Amino acid sequence: MKKYAANIEMYIGPMYSGKSTSLRNKMAELMESAEFAEDAPSYYRFTLEKMESPKLSTWKTHGGVEIEGALINSFSQIKCYTKYLLIDEIQFAFYHCENNKNTEKEIFNEIIEGKHVYLAGLNLDWRDIPFQTTGYFACVADKINILQSRCHRCEKPAQFTEKITQSQSRFDEQAQYLPICRNCRVETISIESVQKTSV
Ligand SMILES: [Zn+2]
Structure with missing residues:
Protein backbone atom coordinates (compact mmCIF):
# COMPACT_ATOMS: atom_id res chain seq x y z
CA MET A 1 0.00 0.00 0.00
CA LYS A 2 1.24 3.44 -0.87
CA LYS A 3 1.82 5.33 2.35
CA TYR A 4 0.63 8.77 1.43
CA ALA A 5 -2.23 8.07 -0.92
CA ALA A 6 -3.49 11.63 -0.75
CA ASN A 7 -2.80 15.04 -2.10
CA ILE A 8 -1.45 17.22 0.69
CA GLU A 9 -1.14 20.99 0.44
CA MET A 10 0.26 23.11 3.26
CA TYR A 11 0.20 26.73 4.40
CA ILE A 12 3.16 27.61 6.62
CA GLY A 13 4.10 30.92 8.19
CA PRO A 14 4.30 33.12 11.31
CA MET A 15 1.39 34.60 13.24
CA TYR A 16 -0.96 36.80 11.19
CA SER A 17 0.30 35.51 7.85
CA GLY A 18 -3.16 34.40 6.70
CA LYS A 19 -2.81 30.64 7.28
CA SER A 20 -6.32 30.23 8.72
CA THR A 21 -7.72 32.67 6.17
CA SER A 22 -6.14 30.61 3.35
CA LEU A 23 -7.83 27.49 4.73
CA ARG A 24 -11.12 29.39 5.11
CA ASN A 25 -10.91 30.58 1.49
CA LYS A 26 -10.16 27.04 0.35
CA MET A 27 -13.16 25.79 2.31
CA ALA A 28 -15.46 28.43 0.75
CA GLU A 29 -14.16 27.52 -2.71
CA LEU A 30 -14.75 23.78 -2.10
CA MET A 31 -18.22 24.35 -0.65
CA GLU A 32 -19.22 26.38 -3.66
CA MET A 51 -10.85 17.76 24.36
CA GLU A 52 -12.32 14.37 25.33
CA SER A 53 -14.22 14.41 22.05
CA PRO A 54 -14.28 16.76 19.05
CA LYS A 55 -16.02 20.01 19.97
CA LEU A 56 -17.93 21.86 17.29
CA SER A 57 -16.89 25.46 17.51
CA THR A 58 -16.83 28.80 15.72
CA TRP A 59 -13.80 31.06 15.89
CA LYS A 60 -12.38 34.07 14.12
CA THR A 61 -9.20 34.29 12.07
CA HIS A 62 -6.84 37.19 12.86
CA GLY A 63 -8.42 38.89 9.85
CA GLY A 64 -11.83 38.66 11.57
CA VAL A 65 -13.36 35.97 9.30
CA GLU A 66 -15.54 33.37 11.04
CA ILE A 67 -14.77 29.67 10.68
CA GLU A 68 -16.83 26.71 11.87
CA GLY A 69 -15.14 23.40 12.56
CA ALA A 70 -14.27 20.87 15.23
CA LEU A 71 -11.61 21.37 17.91
CA ILE A 72 -9.50 18.23 18.39
CA ASN A 73 -6.49 16.82 20.29
CA SER A 74 -5.59 13.89 18.04
CA PHE A 75 -6.05 12.41 14.56
CA SER A 76 -8.07 9.57 16.11
CA GLN A 77 -10.79 12.17 16.83
CA ILE A 78 -11.21 12.89 13.11
CA LYS A 79 -14.17 11.25 11.39
CA CYS A 80 -14.03 12.51 7.85
CA TYR A 81 -16.41 10.92 5.35
CA THR A 82 -15.85 13.49 2.62
CA LYS A 83 -13.13 13.92 0.01
CA TYR A 84 -11.68 17.13 1.42
CA LEU A 85 -10.02 17.43 4.81
CA LEU A 86 -8.77 20.75 6.19
CA ILE A 87 -6.76 20.91 9.43
CA ASP A 88 -5.52 24.07 11.16
CA GLU A 89 -2.83 24.51 13.88
CA ILE A 90 -1.05 21.37 12.70
CA GLN A 91 2.00 22.31 14.85
CA PHE A 92 -0.01 21.02 17.86
CA ALA A 93 -0.89 17.66 16.22
CA PHE A 94 1.21 15.56 18.65
CA TYR A 95 0.99 17.85 21.69
CA HIS A 96 -1.49 15.62 23.58
CA CYS A 97 -0.04 12.34 22.27
CA GLU A 98 3.74 12.72 22.58
CA ASN A 99 4.02 9.05 23.59
CA ASN A 100 1.79 7.77 20.77
CA LYS A 101 3.33 9.79 17.96
CA ASN A 102 3.93 6.78 15.70
CA THR A 103 0.38 5.49 16.15
CA GLU A 104 -0.95 8.98 15.40
CA LYS A 105 1.14 9.12 12.21
CA GLU A 106 -0.36 5.79 11.12
CA ILE A 107 -3.88 7.03 11.88
CA PHE A 108 -3.13 10.14 9.81
CA ASN A 109 -2.06 7.93 6.90
CA GLU A 110 -5.28 5.94 7.17
CA ILE A 111 -7.69 8.86 7.35
CA ILE A 112 -6.13 10.78 4.46
CA GLU A 113 -6.21 7.89 2.01
CA GLY A 114 -7.79 8.99 -1.24
CA LYS A 115 -8.46 12.51 0.04
CA HIS A 116 -7.36 16.04 -0.71
CA VAL A 117 -5.79 17.37 2.46
CA TYR A 118 -5.05 21.00 3.37
CA LEU A 119 -2.93 21.72 6.46
CA ALA A 120 -1.95 25.03 8.07
CA GLY A 121 0.72 25.50 10.72
CA LEU A 122 3.22 27.79 12.38
CA ASN A 123 6.81 27.70 11.13
CA LEU A 124 8.73 28.89 14.24
CA ASP A 125 7.90 29.55 17.87
CA TRP A 126 8.62 32.93 19.50
CA ARG A 127 12.18 31.80 20.31
CA ASP A 128 12.71 31.08 16.59
CA ILE A 129 12.77 27.32 17.23
CA PRO A 130 11.14 25.39 14.35
CA PHE A 131 8.00 23.40 15.08
CA GLN A 132 9.16 19.86 14.27
CA THR A 133 5.56 18.72 13.84
CA THR A 134 5.00 21.30 11.08
CA GLY A 135 8.31 20.13 9.58
CA TYR A 136 7.16 16.50 9.59
CA PHE A 137 4.05 17.28 7.55
CA ALA A 138 6.01 19.58 5.24
CA CYS A 139 8.17 16.56 4.34
CA VAL A 140 5.15 14.54 3.20
CA ALA A 141 3.30 17.41 1.51
CA ASP A 142 2.90 17.68 -2.27
CA LYS A 143 2.76 21.46 -2.21
CA ILE A 144 3.83 24.05 0.37
CA ASN A 145 2.72 27.68 0.41
CA ILE A 146 5.08 29.77 2.53
CA LEU A 147 3.18 32.79 3.79
CA GLN A 148 4.56 36.02 5.17
CA LYS A 156 8.30 44.99 6.02
CA PRO A 157 7.52 41.34 5.14
CA ALA A 158 7.82 39.22 8.30
CA GLN A 159 8.48 35.53 8.80
CA PHE A 160 9.11 35.51 12.59
CA THR A 161 6.81 35.75 15.59
CA GLU A 162 7.44 37.99 18.60
CA LYS A 163 5.85 37.27 21.96
CA ILE A 164 4.54 40.40 23.62
CA THR A 165 3.27 38.77 26.84
CA GLN A 166 5.99 38.22 29.46
CA SER A 167 5.64 34.47 30.04
CA GLN A 168 8.31 31.88 29.32
CA SER A 169 6.02 29.03 28.26
CA ARG A 170 6.64 27.74 24.76
CA PHE A 171 2.98 26.88 24.27
CA ASP A 172 0.64 29.58 25.43
CA GLU A 173 -2.52 30.13 23.39
CA GLN A 174 -3.54 33.05 25.63
CA ALA A 175 -0.32 35.05 25.14
CA GLN A 176 -0.16 37.91 22.69
CA TYR A 177 2.03 37.47 19.62
CA LEU A 178 2.94 39.74 16.73
CA PRO A 179 4.76 39.19 13.43
CA ILE A 180 8.27 40.59 13.10
CA CYS A 181 10.84 40.79 10.27
CA ARG A 182 14.38 39.42 10.37
CA ASN A 183 16.06 42.82 10.89
CA CYS A 184 13.78 43.86 13.76
CA ARG A 185 14.09 40.37 15.28
CA VAL A 186 17.90 40.62 15.28
CA GLU A 187 17.65 44.09 16.85
CA THR A 188 15.31 42.97 19.65
CA ILE A 189 17.51 39.95 20.40
CA SER A 190 20.64 42.13 20.69
CA ILE A 191 18.79 44.59 22.97
CA GLU A 192 17.61 41.69 25.15
CA SER A 193 21.15 40.29 25.46
CA VAL A 194 22.56 43.75 26.36
CA GLN A 195 19.87 44.08 29.05
CA LYS A 196 20.69 40.61 30.37
CA THR A 197 24.46 41.21 30.57
CA SER A 198 23.98 44.60 32.27
CA VAL A 199 21.83 43.10 35.06
ZN1 LIG B 1 10.67 44.99 10.96
Missing part, protein backbone atom coordinates in the same frame (compact mmCIF):
# COMPACT_ATOMS: atom_id res chain seq x y z
CA SER A 33 -18.09 23.75 -6.14
CA ALA A 34 -19.42 20.77 -4.11
CA GLU A 35 -22.07 18.83 -6.03
CA PHE A 36 -22.57 15.94 -3.63
CA ALA A 37 -22.37 15.56 0.15
CA GLU A 38 -19.06 13.73 -0.20
CA ASP A 39 -17.56 16.79 -1.92
CA ALA A 40 -18.14 18.99 1.15
CA PRO A 41 -14.97 19.90 3.08
CA SER A 42 -14.46 18.83 6.71
CA TYR A 43 -12.71 21.34 8.95
CA TYR A 44 -10.70 20.53 12.08
CA ARG A 45 -8.39 22.49 14.33
CA PHE A 46 -5.85 21.22 16.88
CA THR A 47 -6.01 22.92 20.26
CA LEU A 48 -3.91 22.84 23.45
CA GLU A 49 -7.13 22.77 25.46
CA LYS A 50 -8.07 19.23 26.54
CA SER A 149 3.10 38.65 7.41
CA ARG A 150 3.84 42.37 7.95
CA CYS A 151 6.34 43.35 10.63
CA HIS A 152 4.52 45.17 13.46
CA ARG A 153 7.55 47.45 13.89
CA CYS A 154 8.56 48.45 10.36
CA GLU A 155 5.81 47.05 8.04
Whole structure:
Protein backbone atom coordinates (compact mmCIF):
# COMPACT_ATOMS: atom_id res chain seq x y z
CA MET A 1 0.00 0.00 0.00
CA LYS A 2 1.24 3.44 -0.87
CA LYS A 3 1.82 5.33 2.35
CA TYR A 4 0.63 8.77 1.43
CA ALA A 5 -2.23 8.07 -0.92
CA ALA A 6 -3.49 11.63 -0.75
CA ASN A 7 -2.80 15.04 -2.10
CA ILE A 8 -1.45 17.22 0.69
CA GLU A 9 -1.14 20.99 0.44
CA MET A 10 0.26 23.11 3.26
CA TYR A 11 0.20 26.73 4.40
CA ILE A 12 3.16 27.61 6.62
CA GLY A 13 4.10 30.92 8.19
CA PRO A 14 4.30 33.12 11.31
CA MET A 15 1.39 34.60 13.24
CA TYR A 16 -0.96 36.80 11.19
CA SER A 17 0.30 35.51 7.85
CA GLY A 18 -3.16 34.40 6.70
CA LYS A 19 -2.81 30.64 7.28
CA SER A 20 -6.32 30.23 8.72
CA THR A 21 -7.72 32.67 6.17
CA SER A 22 -6.14 30.61 3.35
CA LEU A 23 -7.83 27.49 4.73
CA ARG A 24 -11.12 29.39 5.11
CA ASN A 25 -10.91 30.58 1.49
CA LYS A 26 -10.16 27.04 0.35
CA MET A 27 -13.16 25.79 2.31
CA ALA A 28 -15.46 28.43 0.75
CA GLU A 29 -14.16 27.52 -2.71
CA LEU A 30 -14.75 23.78 -2.10
CA MET A 31 -18.22 24.35 -0.65
CA GLU A 32 -19.22 26.38 -3.66
CA SER A 33 -18.09 23.75 -6.14
CA ALA A 34 -19.42 20.77 -4.11
CA GLU A 35 -22.07 18.83 -6.03
CA PHE A 36 -22.57 15.94 -3.63
CA ALA A 37 -22.37 15.56 0.15
CA GLU A 38 -19.06 13.73 -0.20
CA ASP A 39 -17.56 16.79 -1.92
CA ALA A 40 -18.14 18.99 1.15
CA PRO A 41 -14.97 19.90 3.08
CA SER A 42 -14.46 18.83 6.71
CA TYR A 43 -12.71 21.34 8.95
CA TYR A 44 -10.70 20.53 12.08
CA ARG A 45 -8.39 22.49 14.33
CA PHE A 46 -5.85 21.22 16.88
CA THR A 47 -6.01 22.92 20.26
CA LEU A 48 -3.91 22.84 23.45
CA GLU A 49 -7.13 22.77 25.46
CA LYS A 50 -8.07 19.23 26.54
CA MET A 51 -10.85 17.76 24.36
CA GLU A 52 -12.32 14.37 25.33
CA SER A 53 -14.22 14.41 22.05
CA PRO A 54 -14.28 16.76 19.05
CA LYS A 55 -16.02 20.01 19.97
CA LEU A 56 -17.93 21.86 17.29
CA SER A 57 -16.89 25.46 17.51
CA THR A 58 -16.83 28.80 15.72
CA TRP A 59 -13.80 31.06 15.89
CA LYS A 60 -12.38 34.07 14.12
CA THR A 61 -9.20 34.29 12.07
CA HIS A 62 -6.84 37.19 12.86
CA GLY A 63 -8.42 38.89 9.85
CA GLY A 64 -11.83 38.66 11.57
CA VAL A 65 -13.36 35.97 9.30
CA GLU A 66 -15.54 33.37 11.04
CA ILE A 67 -14.77 29.67 10.68
CA GLU A 68 -16.83 26.71 11.87
CA GLY A 69 -15.14 23.40 12.56
CA ALA A 70 -14.27 20.87 15.23
CA LEU A 71 -11.61 21.37 17.91
CA ILE A 72 -9.50 18.23 18.39
CA ASN A 73 -6.49 16.82 20.29
CA SER A 74 -5.59 13.89 18.04
CA PHE A 75 -6.05 12.41 14.56
CA SER A 76 -8.07 9.57 16.11
CA GLN A 77 -10.79 12.17 16.83
CA ILE A 78 -11.21 12.89 13.11
CA LYS A 79 -14.17 11.25 11.39
CA CYS A 80 -14.03 12.51 7.85
CA TYR A 81 -16.41 10.92 5.35
CA THR A 82 -15.85 13.49 2.62
CA LYS A 83 -13.13 13.92 0.01
CA TYR A 84 -11.68 17.13 1.42
CA LEU A 85 -10.02 17.43 4.81
CA LEU A 86 -8.77 20.75 6.19
CA ILE A 87 -6.76 20.91 9.43
CA ASP A 88 -5.52 24.07 11.16
CA GLU A 89 -2.83 24.51 13.88
CA ILE A 90 -1.05 21.37 12.70
CA GLN A 91 2.00 22.31 14.85
CA PHE A 92 -0.01 21.02 17.86
CA ALA A 93 -0.89 17.66 16.22
CA PHE A 94 1.21 15.56 18.65
CA TYR A 95 0.99 17.85 21.69
CA HIS A 96 -1.49 15.62 23.58
CA CYS A 97 -0.04 12.34 22.27
CA GLU A 98 3.74 12.72 22.58
CA ASN A 99 4.02 9.05 23.59
CA ASN A 100 1.79 7.77 20.77
CA LYS A 101 3.33 9.79 17.96
CA ASN A 102 3.93 6.78 15.70
CA THR A 103 0.38 5.49 16.15
CA GLU A 104 -0.95 8.98 15.40
CA LYS A 105 1.14 9.12 12.21
CA GLU A 106 -0.36 5.79 11.12
CA ILE A 107 -3.88 7.03 11.88
CA PHE A 108 -3.13 10.14 9.81
CA ASN A 109 -2.06 7.93 6.90
CA GLU A 110 -5.28 5.94 7.17
CA ILE A 111 -7.69 8.86 7.35
CA ILE A 112 -6.13 10.78 4.46
CA GLU A 113 -6.21 7.89 2.01
CA GLY A 114 -7.79 8.99 -1.24
CA LYS A 115 -8.46 12.51 0.04
CA HIS A 116 -7.36 16.04 -0.71
CA VAL A 117 -5.79 17.37 2.46
CA TYR A 118 -5.05 21.00 3.37
CA LEU A 119 -2.93 21.72 6.46
CA ALA A 120 -1.95 25.03 8.07
CA GLY A 121 0.72 25.50 10.72
CA LEU A 122 3.22 27.79 12.38
CA ASN A 123 6.81 27.70 11.13
CA LEU A 124 8.73 28.89 14.24
CA ASP A 125 7.90 29.55 17.87
CA TRP A 126 8.62 32.93 19.50
CA ARG A 127 12.18 31.80 20.31
CA ASP A 128 12.71 31.08 16.59
CA ILE A 129 12.77 27.32 17.23
CA PRO A 130 11.14 25.39 14.35
CA PHE A 131 8.00 23.40 15.08
CA GLN A 132 9.16 19.86 14.27
CA THR A 133 5.56 18.72 13.84
CA THR A 134 5.00 21.30 11.08
CA GLY A 135 8.31 20.13 9.58
CA TYR A 136 7.16 16.50 9.59
CA PHE A 137 4.05 17.28 7.55
CA ALA A 138 6.01 19.58 5.24
CA CYS A 139 8.17 16.56 4.34
CA VAL A 140 5.15 14.54 3.20
CA ALA A 141 3.30 17.41 1.51
CA ASP A 142 2.90 17.68 -2.27
CA LYS A 143 2.76 21.46 -2.21
CA ILE A 144 3.83 24.05 0.37
CA ASN A 145 2.72 27.68 0.41
CA ILE A 146 5.08 29.77 2.53
CA LEU A 147 3.18 32.79 3.79
CA GLN A 148 4.56 36.02 5.17
CA SER A 149 3.10 38.65 7.41
CA ARG A 150 3.84 42.37 7.95
CA CYS A 151 6.34 43.35 10.63
CA HIS A 152 4.52 45.17 13.46
CA ARG A 153 7.55 47.45 13.89
CA CYS A 154 8.56 48.45 10.36
CA GLU A 155 5.81 47.05 8.04
CA LYS A 156 8.30 44.99 6.02
CA PRO A 157 7.52 41.34 5.14
CA ALA A 158 7.82 39.22 8.30
CA GLN A 159 8.48 35.53 8.80
CA PHE A 160 9.11 35.51 12.59
CA THR A 161 6.81 35.75 15.59
CA GLU A 162 7.44 37.99 18.60
CA LYS A 163 5.85 37.27 21.96
CA ILE A 164 4.54 40.40 23.62
CA THR A 165 3.27 38.77 26.84
CA GLN A 166 5.99 38.22 29.46
CA SER A 167 5.64 34.47 30.04
CA GLN A 168 8.31 31.88 29.32
CA SER A 169 6.02 29.03 28.26
CA ARG A 170 6.64 27.74 24.76
CA PHE A 171 2.98 26.88 24.27
CA ASP A 172 0.64 29.58 25.43
CA GLU A 173 -2.52 30.13 23.39
CA GLN A 174 -3.54 33.05 25.63
CA ALA A 175 -0.32 35.05 25.14
CA GLN A 176 -0.16 37.91 22.69
CA TYR A 177 2.03 37.47 19.62
CA LEU A 178 2.94 39.74 16.73
CA PRO A 179 4.76 39.19 13.43
CA ILE A 180 8.27 40.59 13.10
CA CYS A 181 10.84 40.79 10.27
CA ARG A 182 14.38 39.42 10.37
CA ASN A 183 16.06 42.82 10.89
CA CYS A 184 13.78 43.86 13.76
CA ARG A 185 14.09 40.37 15.28
CA VAL A 186 17.90 40.62 15.28
CA GLU A 187 17.65 44.09 16.85
CA THR A 188 15.31 42.97 19.65
CA ILE A 189 17.51 39.95 20.40
CA SER A 190 20.64 42.13 20.69
CA ILE A 191 18.79 44.59 22.97
CA GLU A 192 17.61 41.69 25.15
CA SER A 193 21.15 40.29 25.46
CA VAL A 194 22.56 43.75 26.36
CA GLN A 195 19.87 44.08 29.05
CA LYS A 196 20.69 40.61 30.37
CA THR A 197 24.46 41.21 30.57
CA SER A 198 23.98 44.60 32.27
CA VAL A 199 21.83 43.10 35.06
ZN1 LIG B 1 10.67 44.99 10.96
